[in-house]
Amino acid sequence: MAPPKNLITIFLLIVFTMINVCAAGRVAAVFRHNPTQAISNTCSRTRFPNYCVNSLLKFPDSFTASEQDLVHVSFNMTLQHFSDALYMTTSVSNIKMDPRVRSAFDACLELLVDSIEALSLSLSAVIHKGGSTQDVMTWLSAALTNLDTCAEGFEGVTGALKDHVVAKLNDLSQLVSNCLSIFAATGGDDFAGVSVENRKLLASSPSNEEKFPKWVGRIERKLLDTPLSEIQAHIIVSKDGNGTVETISEAIKKAPENSSRRIVIYVRAGRYEETNLKVGRKKMNLMFIGEGKGKTVISGGKSVFDNVTTFHTATFAATGSGFIARDMTFENWAGPTKHQAVALRVGADHAVVYKCNIIGYQDTLYVHSNRQFYRECDIYGTVDFIFGNAAVVLQNCSIYARKPMPFQKNTITAQSRKDPHQNTGISIHACRILPTPDLAVMNGSFQTYLGRPWKLHSRVVFMLSYMHDHIDPRGWLEWNGSFALDSLYYGEYMNYGAGAAVGQRVKWPGYRVITSESEASNFTVAQFIYGTLWLPSTGIAFLAGLQV
Numbered sequence: 001m002a003p004p005k006n007l008i009t010i011f012l013l014i015v016f017t018m019i020n021v022c023a024a025g026r027v028a029a030v031f032r033h034n035p036t037q038a039i040s041n042t043c044s045r046t047r048f049p050n051y052c053v054n055s056l057l058k059f060p061d062s063f064t065a066s067e068q069d070l071v072h073v074s075f076n077m078t079l080q081h082f083s084d085a086l087y088m089t090t091s092v093s094n095i096k097m098d099p100r101v102r103s104a105f106d107a108c109l110e111l112l113v114d115s116i117e118a119l120s121l122s123l124s125a126v127i128h129k130g131g132s133t134q135d136v137m138t139w140l141s142a143a144l145t146n147l148d149t150c151a152e153g154f155e156g157v158t159g160a161l162k163d164h165v166v167a168k169l170n171d172l173s174q175l176v177s178n179c180l181s182i183f184a185a186t187g188g189d190d191f192a193g194v195s196v197e198n199r200k201l202l203a204s205s206p207s208n209e210e211k212f213p214k215w216v217g218r219i220e221r222k223l224l225d226t227p228l229s230e231i232q233a234h235i236i237v238s239k240d241g242n243g244t245v246e247t248i249s250e251a252i253k254k255a256p257e258n259s260s261r262r263i264v265i266y267v268r269a270g271r272y273e274e275t276n277l278k279v280g281r282k283k284m285n286l287m288f289i290g291e292g293k294g295k296t297v298i299s300g301g302k303s304v305f306d307n308v309t310t311f312h313t314a315t316f317a318a319t320g321s322g323f324i325a326r327d328m329t330f331e332n333w334a335g336p337t338k339h340q341a342v343a344l345r346v347g348a349d350h351a352v353v354y355k356c357n358i359i360g361y362q363d364t365l366y367v368h369s370n371r372q373f374y375r376e377c378d379i380y381g382t383v384d385f386i387f388g389n390a391a392v393v394l395q396n397c398s399i400y401a402r403k404p405m406p407f408q409k410n411t412i413t414a415q416s417r418k419d420p421h422q423n424t425g426i427s428i429h430a431c432r433i434l435p436t437p438d439l440a441v442m443n444g445s446f447q448t449y450l451g452r453p454w455k456l457h458s459r460v461v462f463m464l465s466y467m468h469d470h471i472d473p474r475g476w477l478e479w480n481g482s483f484a485l486d487s488l489y490y491g492e493y494m495n496y497g498a499g500a501a502v503g504q505r506v507k508w509p510g511y512r513v514i515t516s517e518s519e520a521s522n523f524t525v526a527q528f529i530y531g532t533l534w535l536p537s538t539g540i541a542f543l544a545g546l547q548v
Contacts, residue, residue, distance in 0.1 A: 036063060042070045046181040047419070048174040055175065067186075074182050075123040078175040082119060082143075085168055086112045092161075101161065103308040104153030108165065111146035114281055114319060114347070118143040119176075126183070134423065134530045136183060138349065138391065141422040142369040144176045145389040148418055148455070149368070153309040180421040216352065217537015219262055223287060224326060224354060224539035231289055233266035248288075248298065249274050257282040267328060269295040275302075279348070283320040290328030293357045293378065297329040303338035310363060314345035321370075323348035324538055329357035336361040336382055336405045346372055346390070352538050353377055360385065361402060367392045367426065371529045375540060380436065384414035386426060387454065391529050393427045395543060401448045401470060403438040410439075411477055413451030415458040425459030425489070426451075427523040430543065433462070433499065435470040444470070449477040450492075453484035461491040461514070461523045464546065471499030476506050486510055493520040521546055 035043070035053050039062060043052035052074075056062040059077045062070060089109055097105060118139040125131025125139075151169045154162040216224070223231070235251045236243035243266075245251050251265045262285050269291040277298065279286055290296025300315030302308065315332045318325075323346065334341035343360040346353070349370035356377045358365050364381035367388040374394040379386060382404035386394070401410040412433070417424045439446060448470045451460045476490055488510035492502060502513050514520050525531035526544040535542050 036065075038065060038067045038070060042067050042074075042182055042185075043178070045185045046178040048178055051171075051174045052178045052182075055178075071182055071186055072123070072127055074175075074179050075119065075126055078172075078179050079116065079119045079123055081172060081175055082112065082116050085172060086116060088168070089165070095161070097161070099307040100309075101154075101157055101159070103312050104150075104157060105161070105165075107153045107309055107311045108150040108169075111150045115143040115146045115176075117281060118146075122179075132530075132533075134533075137180070137421075137423045138371055140176060140180045140183065141389070141391070141419075141424050142347070142349070144173060144180065144419055144422060145369040145416070145424070147173045147176065148389070148416065149311055153311060177419050177421070180419060184421045216531075216535035216540045216542070219539065220287070220324065220352075220537050221539020221541075223262070223264065223289075224324075224541075228289070228291060228327065231264065231266055233264045233289070235263070235265045237265065237267040237272075239268070239270040239272070243268060247274055248272050248277055252277070252279055252283060252286070255283055255286055257284075259283075259285050261285065262287055262322075264289060267291075267296045267298075271297045271299055273299045275300070277316045278314075279318040279320045279323055281319045285322035286318075286320060287324040287326070288328065289326045290356075292327050293329055293355065295329075296327065297331060299329075299331045299333060300343075301332060301334045301338075301341070303332075303334035303341035305334075305338045310340040310342060310366075311345070313340060313363075314342040314366060316343070317345040317347075318351065319347040321349040321351075323351045324354070324540075325352075325356055326354045327356070329359065331357070332360040332364065334361070336402075336408070339363075339383075342366045348372075350534050350538075352535070352540050354540050361404070363387055369424075371531075371534070373525065373529060373531060373535060373540070373542065375542060381412075382410050383408060384411050384452070384454070386412060387414040387416065389416040389418070389422065389424045389455070390426075391424045393429055393523075393525050393529050393531070394431055395429045395525065396431065397428075398432045398434060399428070400434050400436050401439055402436045403442060404446055408446070409477060410446060410448035411452045412449065413460045414454040414479075415451065415460050416455040417457040417459050418455045420457050420487075422457070425461070425523070425528070427528050428460070428462045428465055429524065429546075430463070431465045433465055433467045433471065433497075435468055439470060440468075447472045447477075450475050451490065452477040452479045453488045453490075454479060456484050456487050457489070458484055459489040461489075461493065461520070462495055463491075463493040463514075463520055463523060465495045465500075467495050467497040467499030469498035473501065473504035474506050475502070476508070476511060484510070491520075491523075517546065 043049045046052045122136045122139045237251045264287050267290045302313045330344040332341045332343040340363045343364050345366035347368035351372045353374045359380045362383040364385040367390040372390045372392040377397045380400045415426050486509040490511045491514045493514040
């Protein structure tokens with residue numbers, strides 16, 4: 001059903017009023033002031049310099065600010081724009097919408113709130129020196145990813161609501177991109193998103209012998225190494241009524257918000273099929289422990305055919321920081337004919353998934369945003385089945401391509417890095433790239449590729465991994481013609497197996513066979529997701545460097 005015309009008119013009046021007020025303020029500011037040298041210098045480093053100048057000129061604090069001060073000013077100004085956008089969006093939330101539009105709209109509301117949190121953390125870290133360079137780069141990268149996801153939700157939708165939401169998103173995206181550029185210029189980050197000062201710290205960290213990154217803390221490390229029979233849980237989920245609660249949704253609701261201590265939710269064996277399972281932003285430091293792959297199964301069958309966005313198809317979703325899952329299965333059984341159908345979506349910072357099955361077809365694992373680590377997991381899919389824009393390392397995992405629909409090609413990754421300053425990408429390290437039996441018997445009837453570029457600066461590496469002969473000799477697949485072929489970063493380093501031969505690989509400008517150990521090291525747990533700083537607290541073993 002289309003929104004009532006009178007409500008659309010009210011919405012458009014709100015939008016146009018905000019745009020006109022902002023434009024008038026911007027024009028007035030331009031006539032009253034020319035940019036200072038500090039503003040000119042700062043904005044010259046951004047991808048959208050004119051927008052940078054115009055936005056700063058209408059912010060009074062910018063006229064007396066130094067270049068260093070303009071970092072704070074740009075963050076503060078961007079946060080205010082996000083708050084205005086959230087207010088505007090919330091004010092029209094009661095408009096009647098088609099289910100598909102409602103799904104996109106609700107996702108945008110959630111993502112705007114998450115972005116405001118990320119920007120608030122970034123601003124606080126910059127002003128009070130309370131966070132590291134990599135924290136700020138991660139949070140800004142996540143805020144920009146959230147905007148992209150919001151816009152993607154409206155693809156295929158028509159109407160005034162979509163047009164004006166997307167226009168507003170474009171303005172916000174330029175502001176966040178400019179913040180990234182400005183901060184990167186002062187923070188000393190390099191191509192991999194790790195600052196010079198932090199590289200020195202990481203290089204000196206004696207963690208190559210460890211199984212898990214250092215941000216996995218002592219308590220979590222112990223939990224991850226503890227036999228299942230000895231786990232002491234705060235909440236026990238049991239379908240037979242012999243636990244604390246009978247459903248996972250009840251357990252999530254029962255867990256405290258904004259917890260600074262680890263909350264353990266033990267999920268006994270069984271098949272749990274519940275709707276809207278989500279560990280929200282306020283549900284921090286939750287650890288879900290099952291009784292083993294294939295024993296504790298979280299299952300669902302939602303797909304885009306249910307008139308929802310890909311974002312909302314996830315069987316299980318987690319955005320609360322410090323999320324951990326161990327010894328369980330996440331499954332979306334919608335099947336290949338239903339196209340996008342996510343089994344697990346993670347946008348939580350410092351997230352860990354350990355010894356889990358993640359099973360689906362198209363878009364199985366949505367590594368949406370922030371810093372993530374996967375170890376000893378089995379991941380199954382067909383098209384773009386590991387996708388998103390997190391800074392993520394998958395280590396010692398088995399990645400299975402399945403038999404797709406007729407005339408389809410399998411693509412393992414679809415990475416969506418949009419901005420060259422985002423510290424994001426997919427690193428697949430010491431894994432096994434395999435076909436399922438039903439694909440293996442097809443004798444090459446279906447092509448399988450390592451990935452294709454979803455966004456302009458897509459970044460994926462495969463390192464020290466075994467590749468079966470189902471991998472096409474070209475290795476990688478175009479998304480659409482020549483799109484992103486010169487701006488992506490796709491790399492392979494010392495892989496082995498029949499599918500790892502690089503002699504017939506693509507000749508794209510952005511593809512490389514990595515021969516330098518130092519270049520490959522950029523994508524290790526230690527240097528790509530700063531894992532030596534946070535994984536130790538979770539208790540999960542990890543390999544910090546390249547050594548296998």
